[in-house]
Amino acid sequence: MQTIRSFTNVIARLRDVNLRPTRQRIALAKMLFEGDDRHITAEMLHQETQKTNTRISLATIYNTLNQFSSAGLLREIVVDSQRCYFDTNTTDHHHFFFEKTNELKDIEAGDVVLAIVPLAPAGTVIKRIDVVVRVE
Amino acid sequence: MQTIRSFTNVIARLRDVNLRPTRQRIALAKMLFEGDDRHITAEMLHQETQKTNTRISLATIYNTLNQFSSAGLLREIVVDSQRCYFDTNTTDHHHFFFEKTNELKDIEAGDVVLAIVPLAPAGTVIKRIDVVVRVE
DNA sequence: GTGTTTGCAAAGTGTTTGCAATTTA
DNA sequence: TAAATTGCAAACACTTTGCAAACAC
Numbered sequence: 071m072q073t074i075r076s077f078t079n080v081i082a083r084l085r086d087v088n089l090r091p092t093r094q095r096i097a098l099a100k101m102l103f104e105g106d107d108r109h110i111t112a113e114m115l116h117q118e119t120q121k122t123n124t125r126i127s128l129a130t131i132y133n134t135l136n137q138f139s140s141a142g143l144l145r146e147i148v149v150d151s152q153r154c155y156f157d158t159n160t161t162d163h164h165h166f167f168f169e170k171t172n173e174l175k176d177i178e179a180g181d182v183v184l185a186i187v188p189l190a191p192a193g194t195v196i197k198r199i200d201v202v203v204r205v206e
Numbered sequence: 207m208q209t210i211r212s213f214t215n216v217i218a219r220l221r222d223v224n225l226r227p228t229r230q231r232i233a234l235a236k237m238l239f240e241g242d243d244r245h246i247t248a249e250m251l252h253q254e255t256q257k258t259n260t261r262i263s264l265a266t267i268y269n270t271l272n273q274f275s276s277a278g279l280l281r282e283i284v285v286d287s288q289r290c291y292f293d294t295n296t297t298d299h300h301h302f303f304f305e306k307t308n309e310l311k312d313i314e315a316g317d318v319v320l321a322i323v324p325l326a327p328a329g330t331v332i333k334r335i336d337v338v339v340r341v342e
Numbered sequence: 343g344t345g346t347t348t349g350c351a352a353a354g355t356g357t358t359t360g361c362a363a364t365t366t367a
Numbered sequence: 368t369a370a371a372t373t374g375c376a377a378a379c380a381c382t383t384t385g386c387a388a389a390c391a392c
Contacts, residue, residue: 185321
């Protein structure tokens with residue numbers, strides 16, 4: 071059965087990263103990791119839980135997003151100094167940011183290629199290169 | 207005389223963008239636009255004013271940075287969802303962000319080159335492409 | 343003088359935290 | 368039952384705003 075399989079998948083995924091599969095984490099993981107890749111904020115997720123009679127406090131959602139992010143299940147995207155966005159796609163890729171709607175969209179791999187990558191300043195290591203194409 | 211010339215330059219620059227050259231704006235413009243390019247936050251500028259007996263309220267600094275930015279005198283850089291950074295270099299260029307110290311550094315033009323630039327999604331126009339190289 | 347700008351204090355956002363109650367293993 | 372997690376409310380950090388006093392022209 072689809073629901074049972076995905077349920078156990080989510081639990082295994084949480085266990086893998088040493089997070090106890092609590093009711094809240096399972097519910098959030100299912101929302102985040104089943105279906106297509108998503109770009110979400112804490113507030114968006116919170117509203118989504120409320121529509122589905124899953125009662126999870128906003129504080130727990132913030133904490134969970136940060137835990138998932140530290141565990142490598144999510145990736146934080148910085149595009150706006152007002153809000154934290156998280157991406158369920160943790161592979162290397164870049165984003166369009168729609169300034170009118172505050173929405174994010176993945177750029178297809180291959181549609182952005184850096185011809186020259188700068189050397190990290192002495193004593194440092196490149197952790198990540200973020201390319202944000204701001205459109206309006 | 208150096209001081210008088212720069213003083214009048216700053217005033218002309220403010221007038222150019224239709225901002226009345228008030229005591230506060232002149233002081234901030236001098237701090238920002240004389241000398242080398244800088245990456246600053248409101249709080250950093252505020253501390254700097256306090257060290258030089260220039261009394262300017264934090265609210266005015268926030269408002270002034272936003273006005274300068276709208277006027278094209280500064281450019282906002284989004285690297286951290288906690289703080290707004292402004293860059294006095296408004297020409298096209300990219301940044302290193304040092305995650306340990308929260309500092310920004312320009313990447314030399316030519317050290318980042320996009321080999322392929324994505325097409326803007328239908329109905330949109332690219333406003334800007336930001337490349338942030340996060341180092342640690 | 344008239345309209346603009348400032349500074350203050352208050353309000354507003356988004357996020358984190360301390361702690362008692364609850365849940366997981 | 369021991370350790371981890373949750374939810375609440377309070378605290379936080381950064382930023383904006385309303386409004387009276389001060390300033391620019």
